[in-house]
Amino acid sequence: MMAEALDPASISLGIGAAVTGFLARFPDVLCNYQECCRPEWISYNKTGLESDLQSKLFGQHVASRVILKAVTDFMNNENPKKPLVLSLHGWSGTGKNFVSQIIAENIYQRGMKSRFVHLFSNTIHFPHEAELKLYKSQLQQWIKGNVSACPRSMFIFDVMDKMHPGLIDSIKPYLDVHETLNGVSYRKAIFIFLSNAGGKEIMEVMLDFWKIGWDREKIELRHLKKALALTIFNNKNSGFWHTSLIDENLVDFIVPFLPLELKHVVQCGRADMISRGLKPNEEALEQMARDMTDFPHDERVFAERGCKVISSRLNYYI
Numbered sequence: 214m215m216a217e218a219l220d221p222a223s224i225s226l227g228i229g230a231a232v233t234g235f236l237a238r239f240p241d242v243l244c245n246y247q248e249c250c251r252p253e254w255i256s257y258n259k260t261g262l263e264s265d266l267q268s269k270l271f272g273q274h275v276a277s278r279v280i281l282k283a284v285t286d287f288m289n290n291e292n293p294k295k296p297l298v299l300s301l302h303g304w305s306g307t308g309k310n311f312v313s314q315i316i317a318e319n320i321y322q323r324g325m326k327s328r329f330v331h332l333f334s335n336t337i338h339f340p341h342e343a344e345l346k347l348y349k350s351q352l353q354q355w356i357k358g359n360v361s362a363c364p365r366s367m368f369i370f371d372v373m374d375k376m377h378p379g380l381i382d383s384i385k386p387y388l389d390v391h392e393t394l395n396g397v398s399y400r401k402a403i404f405i406f407l408s409n410a411g412g413k414e415i416m417e418v419m420l421d422f423w424k425i426g427w428d429r430e431k432i433e434l435r436h437l438k439k440a441l442a443l444t445i446f447n448n449k450n451s452g453f454w455h456t457s458l459i460d461e462n463l464v465d466f467i468v469p470f471l472p473l474e475l476k477h478v479v480q481c482g483r484a485d486m487i488s489r490g491l492k493p494n495e496e497a498l499e500q501m502a503r504d505m506t507d508f509p510h511d512e513r514v515f516a517e518r519g520c521k522v523i524s525s526r527l528n529y530y531i
C-alpha cells in the first residue's frame with residue numbers, strides 16, 4: 214500500500230496531469246480578467262443598440278433605422294460573405310462619431326476601449342503625404358494582424374474624405390468578397406467610414422422639404438438617395454475615393470446624417486448638462502440653440518456645427 218502511494222512515477226504523473234489541466238484551463242481563467250476575442254467580451258446586444266439609438270442620438274431617425282438593420286443582419290449572420298462596410302455621411306456634429314461609439318458599445322464589452330476596436334484619423338495616423346508608402350503597408354499589416362488575432366474586429370476611419378486615395382486603395386482588398394486572403398478571413402470584420410461629404414446635398418433636400426412644410430420624421434432614405442448619389446459621383450465634392458468604393462460594391466450601406474434643427478440642439482444641450490450633473494436650464498438651452506441655428510444664412514433652420522461645440526458653448530449661457 215505504502216509503496217504504491219509513494220511510487221515516484223505515479224506522483225509525477227499526477228502532478229503532470231494537474232499541470233496540464235491547469236494549463237488547458239489557463240486561458241479561460243485569464244479571460245475572466247483580460248479582454249479576449251470570445252463571446253464573454255464580444256457579443257451583440259440588439260436591444261441595447263436599439264434603445265441607445267432611440268434615447269441618445271437626436272434627430273437621426275433615418276440613420277438609426279439603417280444602422281440597426283444593417284448591424285443586426287450582419288451580426289446574426291453566421292456566415293457573412295464579406296465584412297460589413299458602412300459609410301456615414303453628413304455635417305460634423307450630427308452624430309457620426311457618436312453612432313460608431315454606440316455600435317462599438319453594443320458589440321464589445323469595453324466599447325471604444327476594446328483592443329478589437331480601431332479608430333484611425335487621417336490627421337493623427339497618416340499626416341504626411343510623403344510617407345504614403347509606409348502608411349499603406351502599415352495599415353495593411355494592422356488590419357491583417359488584428360483580424361488574424363480576432364476576426365470580429367472593428368475599424369473606424371474618421372474624416373474619410375481627407376484620406377489619400379492611395380491609402381484607401383490599399384484597404385480595398387479587405388472589404389471585398391473573399392473566402393480568405395492569404396489565409397485570413399475578413400468576413401466577420403466591421404469597417405465604418407465617416408465623412409462630411411454629402412452634408413451640403415442632404416441639407417438642400419431637407420430645406421426643400423422644410424419649405425413645403427413637411428414633417429422631418431416623414432423623410433426616408435429613398436428621399437435622400439438621389440442627393441447622395443450626386444455627391445458620390447461628383448468627384449469635385451467627395452473625392453473619387455467614394456466613387457471607386459461604391460462602383461466596386463464594397464460599401465454595403467450609405468447612411469445619411471441629417472442636419473440638426475433647434476429642438477435637437479436643445480436635446481443635445483440638455484443631455485450634456487445632465488451628464489455634467491447640472492440641472493438643465495431650459496431658458497439657457499433655448500437661447501443657445503437659437504444662436505446656433507444659423508444656416509442657411511437667410512433661413513436659419515439648421516445648426517451648421519450640429520452638436521459638436523455644445524459643451525463649450527453652453528458655458529457662455531449658464
Ligand SMILES: *[C@@H]1O[C@H](CO)[C@@H](O)[C@H](O)[C@H]1NC(C)=O
Nearest residue numbers: 331332354355356357358359
Ligand atoms: C492592431 O492595430 C493597431 C492600431 O490600431 C496596431 O498598433 C497594432 O500593431 C495592430 N496589431 C497587429 C497584431 O497588427
